[in-house]
Amino acid sequence: MRIAIVDDSGTARMFIRRCLEIAGFQGAEIIEAENGKDALEKIRNAPVDLLLTDLTMPVMDGTTLLKWIKANPKLSALPVLVISSAGNPAKEIELKALGAMGVLDKPVSPAKLNMLLRDFLEKGGQAGDQ
Amino acid sequence: MTSEESNWTGIMVPLISEIIENTAFTEVMPSETTPQYDLAACGASLLVHDPVQGEFQLIMENSLLKYLASIVYGSMAGELNEQSEGDFLDELLNTIAGRFLSAILPEDKSFTLGIPERFCGPFNVPAPPVSSWSFVIEGMCFTLLATGESLVALENR
Numbered sequence: 001m002r003i004a005i006v007d008d009s010g011t012a013r014m015f016i017r018r019c020l021e022i023a024g025f026q027g028a029e030i031i032e033a034e035n036g037k038d039a040l041e042k043i044r045n046a047p048v049d050l051l052l053t054d055l056t057m058p059v060m061d062g063t064t065l066l067k068w069i070k071a072n073p074k075l076s077a078l079p080v081l082v083i084s085s086a087g088n089p090a091k092e093i094e095l096k097a098l099g100a101m102g103v104l105d106k107p108v109s110p111a112k113l114n115m116l117l118r119d120f121l122e123k124g125g126q127a128g129d130q
Numbered sequence: 131m132t133s134e135e136s137n138w139t140g141i142m143v144p145l146i147s148e149i150i151e152n153t154a155f156t157e158v159m160p161s162e163t164t165p166q167y168d169l170a171a172c173g174a175s176l177l178v179h180d181p182v183q184g185e186f187q188l189i190m191e192n193s194l195l196k197y198l199a200s201i202v203y204g205s206m207a208g209e210l211n212e213q214s215e216g217d218f219l220d221e222l223l224n225t226i227a228g229r230f231l232s233a234i235l236p237e238d239k240s241f242t243l244g245i246p247e248r249f250c251g252p253f254n255v256p257a258p259p260v261s262s263w264s265f266v267i268e269g270m271c272f273t274l275l276a277t278g279e280s281l282v283a284l285e286n287r
Binding site (some may be wrong): 018091 | 231232
């Protein structure tokens with residue numbers, strides 16, 4: 001399984017990576033990107049099974065990335081989970097309408113991540129070591 | 131306006147405690163006084179663009195920043211350097227500001243934040259209106275400030 005983590009903060013990417021490992025995804029191959037444009041370039045060249053993204057990023061933000069993914073027939077089925085501190089109820093409704101599978105508040109915890117991704121796994125995704 | 135006088139203290143203190151405890155597994159104590167920071171401290175600022183205009187600043191003693199970053203980075207603490215410590219400070223401020231605005235704004239109101247920027251001392255308190263909250267971890271201090279007329283005006287609504 002290949003998972004993309006998109007966040008301009010190296011600290012956030014490292015923290016999410018560790019949460020994924022604790023949540024049971026320690027066998028997954030992690031692709032890191034610093035913004036939406038960087039992520040699109042990386043996942044076009046090597047598709048991923050799941051994408052976790054922040055919202056506020058330079059160059060291309062998470063909302064724009066989500067729109068690009070859902071508008072591209074080759075990428076539109078990719079599950080996108082938003083992990084952000086800017087995800088209030090209004091934003092969550094907007095992001096889900098755009099196609100996000102869920103929105104998690106920062107700081108994310110392994111338990112919260114596991115709970116949300118369990119649904120994804122039951123719908124056909126596979127965790128590395130599960 | 132210090133933490134003792136602020137109407138937002140009941141929101142800010144538990145929020146910051148929760149964020150620090152969930153990221154660095156460390157207990158935070160509110161401080162009744164705002165410490166004087168010298169050059170052995172660093173700061174990050176973050177603009178609020180919409181629906182109000184203002185700025186959050188996070189100022190932290192260097193020793194506390196190194197302490198918290200080493201906990202967060204855990205087994206990767208050997209890779210810590212000035213850049214990764216600053217990145218941790220930015221991310222902490224971003225998380226606090228976003229969660230705080232989510233808590234104080236109506237549920238149907240989105241908000242837009244800028245990108246965190248780092249700054250060094252001397253650390254002068256910004257011109258009023260300003261609200262501040264200070265905290266202590268293991269004897270080391272940090273302070274969060276909120277400035278900007280339309281942001282701070284929300285406090286009294």
